[in-house]
Amino acid sequence: MNRIFIVCFISIATINFSVAQDISDRKLEAQYKAERLTKIMQMESQKTANQDWYDVKHYDLEMTIDVTGKQILGTVTILSEVVGQAISQMDVNLLSSMTVDGVKMNNTNATFQHRNDIISITLDKAYQPGEMFRVSIAYHGRPEQSGFGAFGFDTHNGQPMIWSLSEPFGARNWWPCKDYPSDKADSADIRVTVPKNLIVASNGNLRSEIEQGGLKTYWWHESYPIVTYLISVAIHPYFVYSDYYHYSATDSMEVRFYVYSDQVNLVRAPYAKVVDMIKIYADIYGEYPFIREKYGHAQFEGGANMEHQTLSSMVSRNETTIAHELSHQWWGDYITCENFHEIWLNEGFAVYSEALYLERYYGKDEFWQEVESNKYFGGGTIYVYDLSSISSIFNYDRTYRKASWILHMLRHVVGDENFFKILKDYYNESHLSYGTATTDDFRAVCERVSGINLEKYFYQWLYEEYFPTYTYAWSAKQNGSNYDIQLQIDQMQQNHTFWMPIDVSITTAAGDTTIVVWDSLQTQKFNLTVASEPLRVELDKYNWILKQVQEPLVAPTFDAGILLVNGVSWDTYGTEIRNAYQNMAFWGSYAISFWDCFSIPMGGYPATLPSPLGHGKVPADILGKFSTIIWVGNNYDGDL
8 A cells, every 4th residue: 555645834924924023133233234335345445555565553543522513523643664665655544525634744744635535645755664654634524424324423312322333444434544454553542522421432441531621531542452443432421330350369350331321220130241251251262352451331323233342332232142242352353354255253253152151151952042043054155255245244144143153063073172272272373362363274273273184174164055965874784792784875965065074873772872974975875883773863963063964764654644843933923823723723623743843832832732742853753653744834033
C-alpha cells in the first residue's frame, strides 16, 4: 500500500493577523545610518592625495553655540605631522555650506580656498616629513539639517536639545577636520560655550566650567586617540548623576549619566546595570580602554543610539542596546575598522557582545535565544564590495546579524579557550591598540592563537553569500562489540562549498556521543564508530553553524495521523494566535497531535490543544510518524 506524506504550511500572513511588528533598536540604528549616507560616496571620493601626506596629532575645537539662530561660531586648531613627502598645502574637510572666516599659521593669516567641501590652505613654507605644523581655522554657519544632518538643533520637553552624530563622514558637517577613520588624532580638546542654563556633555574628562555673564564654557579633554566621527556634543539642561566602576581595590572610574529630567525614573533601573556590564566586558576582552576618563550616557534626539567615545548618545533604554553601545568602546572606538568595507569589525562584534553579556549575566538560555534571533539566510556578502551601495554599508541583516555569526561560528571552530584568548590577544595587539584594524589583522591573531589556517573560514563567510545546506544519510553495522556508522554528507547550495567542522550527535541506547567531522566537499563520506547501537544521528544539533539541514526520514511509518506544529512566537502574536488555536482554526474537528517550536506560553495552552509532544526543533523521526503535518509559521523575528 502506498503511503502519502502531506505537509500543509499555514503562513500567518495568509490568515490576516494584524501584528504590530516592533523594529529592534539595532535595525533602527542600521536604517538610520543608511539613510544618512546620501552624500557619503561623494565625501569618500573627495579624499585628496594631500590628506595622505599629513597625520593629525591633535584637534582643539572652540565653539560658541547660537541656540536661537541655530548656528555654530568656532575656531578649530589642528596640529599635524608630515608623512610620506614634503607638503606646502593642507586639505581639510568642511561642507561648503559653512563659511570659513579665516585661517592662521603662527598668528599670521594664511591664504586658502574653500570649495567642493574642502578647505585648501597654503602653508607658510614647505614642510618636510617628520616636521610638525599647526593651523587655526575660524568658521561659522548653520549645519545642514536635511539629508546628511550630523548636527541637530532640537528640543525636549520645551528645552533646547543640541546634538551631534557624525558616523561615518558627518564631522565635516559641523567642524573642519580630516574626516576619515584611518587617521585618529592622538588627543582632542572640545570647548563649547552655551547659555548658562544648558549643560554640555562630550568626550573624555571635564577640565573646567567657566561662567561669564549669561554664558558658560565647558572644556572637555580627550586624552586617548579618537576618530573624527566619534567626537560629539550633547547639550541640554540635563539631570546628571553618577555611578562608579571599581576596577581595583583602591581605584574607580566614574560612570556619568546625562538624563532628561522627565525620564530619570525610567532610566535608573537599566542604567544601574552598566557597571556590571563594564565588569563583564573587561573580564572577557580586557580592561575598559578609556579607564583614565569615564564612561556614560547622554540622552539625545539623534534618531539612533551611537557609541561616542567615553559617552554613548542614547535614544533607547533597552538592556541589550545599552550593552551593544558599551561594547563598541572596545570594538569600534578603541579598535576601529580601517575602512567601511569591513564595518563588520565594529557592528558584528557589538552584536555578538550582546549575546556574551547575556550569557555571563543571565545564562546559556538567554545567550542561545539571542544568537538564534540573529540568523540571516538571505543573500549578499558581509564584506562591502561596493561602497556606492548605500544600503550595504549599514545593512542590518549582513553588517549586524550575520556578521555576529562569524564570531559565534569561530568560537566553535577554535574552541572556547582559544576563542576567548583570541579576543584578549586582539585587544592587546600593540599595533592595533587605539588604532584601526582590518579583517586580516584579526585573522592573524586568530591563526596565531588557534594554530589553524583560517583563510577558507573567513573567505567563505565574508566574501561569499548564503550558507551551507546539508543533507545526509547514514547506516550502521555491528562490528564485534562496536557499531560502525557510514555517514554521507551532501552540500546542496549552488554558490560555494563550505569548509566547516560539523558536530555529529549520535544517540545510542547507552547514551549520547558527539564526533566532530571536517566537511569540505560537495559530497563527503565518513566512517564513525560507537560502542552501542545508534538510534539517531543529527548534524550540528546545538546550532554552531549558520546552516539549514534536511534531515533523513529513517524508516518512516506515517501511521500516527495529523501533527500540528506551532512555529510562531506566542509573545509576538498574543491573543490572536491564542484565539486561532482556541477556535481550532487550523484543524477543525480532526484529531491531532501537537508540537510547539517555542516554550509554553504564559497562562498555558488553549484548552483545545493537546499536550505537546515536545518543544524546539521537530526531530525527523517525529515527523516520519505522521501522515499529515500542519505547520503554522511565518518568516518574522524568530518564527519558523
